[in-house]
């Protein structure tokens with residue numbers, strides 16, 4: 424009986440103390456006087472690719488962590504691997520005060536087609552069966568033996584490939600055909 428009365432008193436005073444404490448906290452909301460603002464350096468994304476990024480930074484407080492679209496908070500404000508679109512970034516300071524801002528990753532109009540990674544392997548693996556020694560007896564005249572020659576013939580290549588006339592033997596995948604079309608549309612660069 425005595426023990427339990429004591430325990431009740433302790434519990435009661437603990438409850439009062441906790442209430443007082445949380446009232447104090449509410450009266451001194453650290454976020455009320457904090458004004459966080461966000462800014463970002465943005466890299467656009469190529470059409471259909473996840474190669475955009477947002478490098479956000481925050482000011483107005485300290486100890487920031489950052490979240491993209493409600494995801495986990497991380498110490499870096501840089502988010503990469505993004506497709507074109509609009510994203511909400513949240514910055515949180517050391518007192519859990521937050522600010523949000525939306526940023527738009529623009530779509531880049533120039534397609535990102537690498538000659539060396541995407542076009543060259545098609546030419547060398549597929550077209551060189553017939554087009555490497557162009558000009559010699561028995562080989563067609565479209566000379567595709569060097570990147571410069573491939574570049575010179577870019578429009579013809581695209582016409583033949585999209586029409587399905589080339590490769591004369593074998594097939595290209597639709598992804599390979601699209602890569603060739605995008606490469607020609609980008610001005611047929613061979614230095615990338």
Ligand code: HEC
Nearest residue numbers: 549550552553554563564565576579580583589590591592
């Ligand atoms: C099996 C052999 C063979 C393969 C493989 C081949 N070609 Fe041809 N290509 C030819 C021949 C033969 C011609 C000459 C025209 C004809 O007979 O159709 C030709 C012609 C061409 C021409 C010229 C068309 C014109 O008259 O303007 C282009 C451009 C061309 N090929 C591109 C390619 C490309 C690009 C590839 C690879 C994706 C390729 N070819 C694969 C045999 C081939």
